Amino acid sequence: MPREPAWRVFSAEYNSSKHYIKATEPKKPSYVITPLGAKISRLFVVGVLTEVRLITDEIVKARVADQTGAFYILAGKFNPESRQILECVKVPQFLAVVGKINVFKPDEETMYLSIVPERVKVVKEVLRDYWVFDTARRLKIRIDAMREALKMDVPTVNNLLELGFSRKISEGVITAIKYYEKINVEKYMDMLKDALKHLLPEYKMLGYELPTVEEEEEEEMGGEEEELILKLIDELNKDNKGASYEDLLEKSGLDPEKLDEILISLQEKGEIYEPLLGRFKRI
Amino acid sequence: MDDMEKHIEDIYRALGGKVDRDVIARELRNWIVNFKIPIAEAKRSIVSKLGGDPNKLVGNEKKISELEIGEGRVDLKAKVISINSREYEIDGIRRKMFYGILGDETGTIPFTAWRLEIELRKGDCVEIKNAYTKEWQGSPQLVIGTNTRVSLLPPDAVNVKLSISPRKIIELYPRMGLVEVVGKILDVQEKEVTVDGVPRKVFDGIIGDDTGEIPFTSWDVKVKKGDTLKISGAYVRSFRGMPQLVFDPRATITPVNIEMEIREIPVTIESLEGKGGYNVLVEGVIIDVKKGSGLIYRCPECGRVLTSSNCPEHGKVIPVPDMRIKAILDDGTGAMMCIFNRKQTERILRITMDDSLRIVQENLGNPIVIREMIEEKLIAVPMRARGNVLSKEKYGLTMLVRDFEFLDVDDIAKKAEGMLEDLGW
Numbered sequence A: 001m002p003r004e005p006a007w008r009v010f011s012a013e014y015n016s017s018k019h020y021i022k023a024t025e026p027k028k029p030s031y032v033i034t035p036l037g038a039k040i041s042r043l044f045v046v047g048v049l050t051e052v053r054l055i056t057d058e059i060v061k062a063r064v065a066d067q068t069g070a071f072y073i074l075a076g077k078f079n080p081e082s083r084q085i086l087e088c089v090k091v092p093q094f095l096a097v098v099g100k101i102n103v104f105k106p107d108e109e110t111m112y113l114s115i116v117p118e119r120v121k122v123v124k125e126v127l128r129d130y131w132v133f134d135t136a137r138r139l140k141i142r143i144d145a146m147r148e149a150l151k152m153d154v155p156t157v158n159n160l161l162e163l164g165f166s167r168k169i170s171e172g173v174i175t176a177i178k179y180y181e182k183i184n185v186e187k188y189m190d191m192l193k194d195a196l197k198h199l200l201p202e203y204k205m206l207g208y209e210l211p212t213v214e215e216e217e218e219e220e221m222g223g224e225e226e227e228l229i230l231k232l233i234d235e236l237n238k239d240n241k242g243a244s245y246e247d248l249l250e251k252s253g254l255d256p257e258k259l260d261e262i263l264i265s266l267q268e269k270g271e272i273y274e275p276l277l278g279r280f281k282r283i
Numbered sequence B: 001m002d003d004m005e006k007h008i009e010d011i012y013r014a015l016g017g018k019v020d021r022d023v024i025a026r027e028l029r030n031w032i033v034n035f036k037i038p039i040a041e042a043k044r045s046i047v048s049k050l051g052g053d054p055n056k057l058v059g060n061e062k063k064i065s066e067l068e069i070g071e072g073r074v075d076l077k078a079k080v081i082s083i084n085s086r087e088y089e090i091d092g093i094r095r096k097m098f099y100g101i102l103g104d105e106t107g108t109i110p111f112t113a114w115r116l117e118i119e120l121r122k123g124d125c126v127e128i129k130n131a132y133t134k135e136w137q138g139s140p141q142l143v144i145g146t147n148t149r150v151s152l153l154p155p156d157a158v159n160v161k162l163s164i165s166p167r168k169i170i171e172l173y174p175r176m177g178l179v180e181v182v183g184k185i186l187d188v189q190e191k192e193v194t195v196d197g198v199p200r201k202v203f204d205g206i207i208g209d210d211t212g213e214i215p216f217t218s219w220d221v222k223v224k225k226g227d228t229l230k231i232s233g234a235y236v237r238s239f240r241g242m243p244q245l246v247f248d249p250r251a252t253i254t255p256v257n258i259e260m261e262i263r264e265i266p267v268t269i270e271s272l273e274g275k276g277g278y279n280v281l282v283e284g285v286i287i288d289v290k291k292g293s294g295l296i297y298r299c300p301e302c303g304r305v306l307t308s309s310n311c312p313e314h315g316k317v318i319p320v321p322d323m324r325i326k327a328i329l330d331d332g333t334g335a336m337m338c339i340f341n342r343k344q345t346e347r348i349l350r351i352t353m354d355d356s357l358r359i360v361q362e363n364l365g366n367p368i369v370i371r372e373m374i375e376e377k378l379i380a381v382p383m384r385a386r387g388n389v390l391s392k393e394k395y396g397l398t399m400l401v402r403d404f405e406f407l408d409v410d411d412i413a414k415k416a417e418g419m420l421e422d423l424g425w
Helices: A011-015 A080-088 A125-151 A157-162 A167-179 A185-197 A213-235 A245-252 A256-269 B003-014 B021-034 B039-049 B342-349 B353-362 B368-378 B412-422
Strands: A019-021 A031-033 A042-054 A060-066 A069-075 A093-104 A112-122 A279-282 B074-090 B093-104 B107-113 B125-136 B139-144 B149-153 B179-195 B198-208 B213-219 B228-239 B242-247 B252-255 B277-289 B294-298 B320-330 B335-340 B382-392 B396-406
Touching: A011 A042, A011 A060, A011 A069, A011 A185, A031 A093, A031 A167, A042 A069, A042 A080, A042 A112, A042 A125, A042 A256, A060 A080, A069 A080, A069 A093, A080 A112, A093 A125, A112 B277, A125 A157, A125 A167, A125 A185, A125 B382, A125 B412, A157 A167, A185 B412, A213 A245, A213 A256, A213 A279, A245 A256, A245 A279, B003 B021, B003 B039, B021 B039, B074 B228, B213 B277, B242 B277, B242 B382, B277 B335, B277 B368, B277 B396, B294 B353, B294 B368, B320 B342, B320 B353, B320 B368, B335 B342, B335 B382, B342 B353, B342 B368, B353 B368
Parallel strands: A069 A112, B107 B139, B213 B242, B335 B396
Antiparallel strands: A019 A031, A042 A060, A042 A093, A060 A069, A093 A112, B074 B093, B074 B125, B093 B107, B125 B139, B125 B149, B179 B198, B179 B228, B198 B213, B228 B242, B228 B252, B277 B320, B277 B382, B294 B320, B320 B335, B382 B396
C-alpha cells in the first residue's frame, strides 16, 4: 500500500475544511477533505511557531502560523519527541512539522482541525520560503482542477484525468464538489497571490503581519481576563494563604476550562504560583 | 459461414440438437424479416418457443471494443497478444497469476487470470466464457476468474486489429495494450538465448524521450545505441518492479531524424505509484529518517544487517560496519523510501565512516547519535534524487538512490516572481 503523501496546504484552506471521512477499518487512514479537494491524512507544514501552551501535564498545544492563518499542533503522550521540542524552543521560531490530521467535532456544524505531529524540527527561514512556494504551486494545480470541474455540466473523475490532472487531484476535486455547496475558487486565487508576494524582497522588508488581526483581538481578550484574575487573586488572598480556586471560579464568572487556561498561563509567565494545591498567590 | 447460418447454429446448439435446422431457419426468417425483431431478442424467443432454455444461447459474446467496466458475464473470442505470469502467496501457498493483453478484430484489452486450466502462449486464439470486467487505470480490464472457461481455438481463428496508442515514456504502464513510442536508444546489449530449442537474439537496453527513460527488450530486432526510433506495436510489462518495453519483428520500427532531449524535469511520486520507474528524477522533501539509518553492522558473509554478532544464516561472526540511510522523500503527491549507500551517507554527514565509529565510541557505543545527526541534516530539507524506483505491493515505492543533490532554495524570490507573472499579476 502506498504511503499517504504529506500534503502541502495553507492553513486557511486546511482550517476551512468542513468534511471528514472517518476510517472504516483499523489501520486505514482517515481524511479531511478541503474545499479545493485536497484529501488529507498527513501534512507537511513549515511556518512560524508563535505560541506554545501546556494544556495538561501531557498535552502541549502550539500555533504555527503561515501567511494565511495558523495551524494548531497538538502533541500528547504519544508524541514525546515532538512535545519535548515544542516545550523547549522559544517563540517566535521557524518550525517544520510533519503530522497527521486531528479532528474535533463537538457537533454537526462545527469542526476543529489540528495536527498531531510525527516530526518537529526547528529550521531556517529559507526552508519556510521554499515551503510557501511549493505549497503555492500545489494550490495552483487544485485551483485549476476545481475551475475546470466547475465548468463541466457533469464533473467526473475521468473528465479531469483526461485533462491531465493526476488521479488524487481528480478524485479529491470531485469529492469536494459533492460535499461543498459553494466553492469560492477566487478567494483561494487571491490567497495564492498574497502568499507568493510575501516571498518578494520588497515585501519581505515590510515583515509579516503575524499574528493576524483576528488573533490579535483574541490575545487582548486573554490579556484582559488575565488582569481580572490577577486582581481577584489579590482581593481573595485571605490570611495570606492564597486565593482559593472555588472563590476564583465564583467571582470571575468564567467557566472552569477558561479559568484553568488563564491560571496556567499566569503561572507560566511567572506572575503567580500555587503554594498549596488549589490556592494561588502573586509572586 | 454467413451471419444467418451462425445464428441458426447458435439456436440449434441451445436446443441441444433436438430441433431441425430448417425449422429454426424458417422461424428466424419469420421473426426477423416479417416482424423486424432485433436478432438477439428473436434468438431468445425462438429458443424459448421451441422448448429450450434461452440462457444456453451464447448471447453474451461481445467484441472487445464493446466491453465496458463492470460487466458481469462476458464471452469472447480473442488472440493472446502478450502473456506474463507473476507468483503470489495466499495463506502460505504459492500461486501463479497471469496477465497480459488480448485482442480481436475490434481492439485490445488487458486481462488478469487468477487461474488457467490450459497453458496459454502468445499468439494462441482462445474462446473465453463467463469472464467479467473491472476498472483498471480508468479503463476496462478482463478478469478470468474461477468460473471462467478458457478453450483453445484453431490458430488464426481470430484476426487482431491492433489499436496502437502513441505514448510518452512517462505514461507507460504495464499491461496498457499496444503502444507507439518515439525514443532514443541510450544503451543496448546483445545476447543470445534459446527458447524452445530455437536460438534467438535479444537486445536489452534503455530507451528515453523528453519525459523519461524505460528499459526495453527487443526480440530479434537489432537496435543500435544512439538511434532515435519510432517503435509502433510494442507492449509494456512489469519487470523487477519497474515497467519495461517489449517488442519483436511484428512491431513497425522506423528511424526518425529528430534531436531527442532526454528529460531532466522531475516526475511526481504519484505517477510512479503501482509501477515504479527506471532512472527517474524526483524532487521532494525528506520528512522522515527510519530506524536502521546511520552506522550499521553487517554479516561479513552475506551482508545481512545484524543487531548482534549472530547471523541467522552464518552463526557467530565478526560484524563489519557500514553506513546507510533509509529516509522518506515526499513531494506532496506521494511518498517513497529512499536508500542512500555508505558513500552518499558520508557525503550527507560530511564525515567518514571512521569518524562516525569514533563518535559512536565517544557516546558510549550508542549508534543513535549518528541517526540524530542525519535527521538534523535531512528532515524538512528539499532535494532532488535520481535512481531506480521499485514498486512493491506491500511496501510501496523504494528508490535506490543513484545520485542526489540538495535543492538550491536561495532563489525562491525569483521563482515566486515568475509564478506571479504567470498568474498575470
